[in-house]
Amino acid sequence: MPLEAPEESTQPLHLTIVAIASAADIVTARQRGRELAGKIGFSGSDLTVIATAISELARNILEYAKTGEIILALAQKGSRMGIFIQARDEGPGIPDISKALQDGYTTGKGLGIGLPGVRRLMDDFDATSTVGKGTVVTVKKWVP
């Protein structure tokens, strides 16, 4: 992954930030994401996958941190276009992020599908979390 960094860029031109503070914001975030992804030629099933991933990321924010934001942007890797999605919050954080990425991990609340599901839907996945500071999950999907 670090090797790709020099030629990979995020185009700030199409940067959209959706504040997440209520269930209605989840719908807004996934609709914005779908619109943006639609502009760069994703197929119908990819658009659904992207919208679903955004929905789950936004849901995680609402559930664990109460508020946060979803950042949407276009990404480029060589001649390949993709969508960049980042979920940021300043919530309680995840103590053991590697555990949270294991399939079947749950906090016991039994809501959401957790991060493993989102990871399966997307091409690139990165999550960092600091207890007491918050969580940042960054995912990308490239146009096939």
Place this chain on the structure above:
Amino acid sequence: MRVPILKQRDYLIASIQSALSDEDLLQLRDDLVAQVGRYRSRGAIVDVTVLDVMDSFAVRTLRNIAHMIRLRGAETVIVGIQPEVAFAMVQLGLTLEDVATALDLEEGLAYLDAKAGSQHAS
């Protein structure tokens, strides 16, 4: 947006018209569970054809609707899950468990008729 619920014969048909917020889904659940009793319905069909996203909350709420309606003595069928939605659900590991599904409204009605028929026979 509130989901309209139509009464047809012994069945209720909830035809989702647009993207739904969490509140809309919970409202649909409460409306259906109440109306099954009010109209003494034998079955309910939830048509999700227009939904382009079914995330964990939507799937869980649909499952809950079906289980609650079963506790009220009626059957539920979810109809119209789009291919791409099915794909995303499988990728995410979301499942409707034992809830009946059918391709479209017509198949859903046929399913409920068959269920009703087998009950009369027994």
